[in-house]
Amino acid sequence: MTADEQHLWILLRELDRSGNAEFPEGYDHAATRARFDQxxxxxxxxxxxxxxxxxDAPEASYHGWIIIPVDATASxxxxxxxxxxxxxxxxxxxGNPMSYDKEETDYLLDAADHSxxxxxxxxxxxxxxxxxxxxxxxxxxxxxxxxxxSWLDRFFFWT
Known part of the structure; x- marks a missing residue:
């Protein structure tokens, strides 16, 4: 495990304890929405x-999704x-979450798009x-x- 991955695990575990299932204490919906819209x-x-x-994701741990159409990417x-x-x-x-394993994603997700x-x-x-x-x-x-x-469910799907 890399140092970045270790740091992310520490962060995920801290955030897991930081509030209820849908959002952390001190969550500012208006600020989160403005940045998401940006x-x-x-x-x-x-x-x-x-x-x-x-x-619109009421009672969910995620704020929103953005899908970039395939014809707009090199992926x-x-x-x-x-x-x-x-x-x-x-x-x-x-694609949809969990559609491709890590190796497939590394190969099929264009590096410039990802960057x-x-x-x-x-x-x-x-x-x-x-x-x-x-x-x-x-x-x-x-x-x-x-x-x-999974942790994907916890922070990016849970409703």
């Missing part, structure tokens, strides 16, 4: 497209970005969690095991 605008400008966006499939309500976390997936997305996320203060890292079994402190079987 991300959508930047993605659409960078990729010369109109992304498919889900903004082999559309690209999905999911923004969590927790700790400025974001995950980037090729543009992660640079935008970083510039806006998001922390990108590698999808393969989030696949680990959820073993956190919240009593979510019947709903969240």
């Amino acid at each position: 991300l959508v605008a930047e993605i659409d400008a960078q990729f010369s497209c109109t992304s498919k966006v889900e903004r 082999a499939d559309f690209i999905t970005i999911i923004v969590s309500n927790f700790g400025d976390l974001a995950v980037v997936t090729l 543009r997305i992660t640079n935008m996320l970083s510039r806006l203060g998001y922390i990108t969690v590698p999808e393969h890292l989030s696949w680990a079994d959820y073993d956190g402190v919240m009593n979510l095991r019947s709903h969240a079987t």
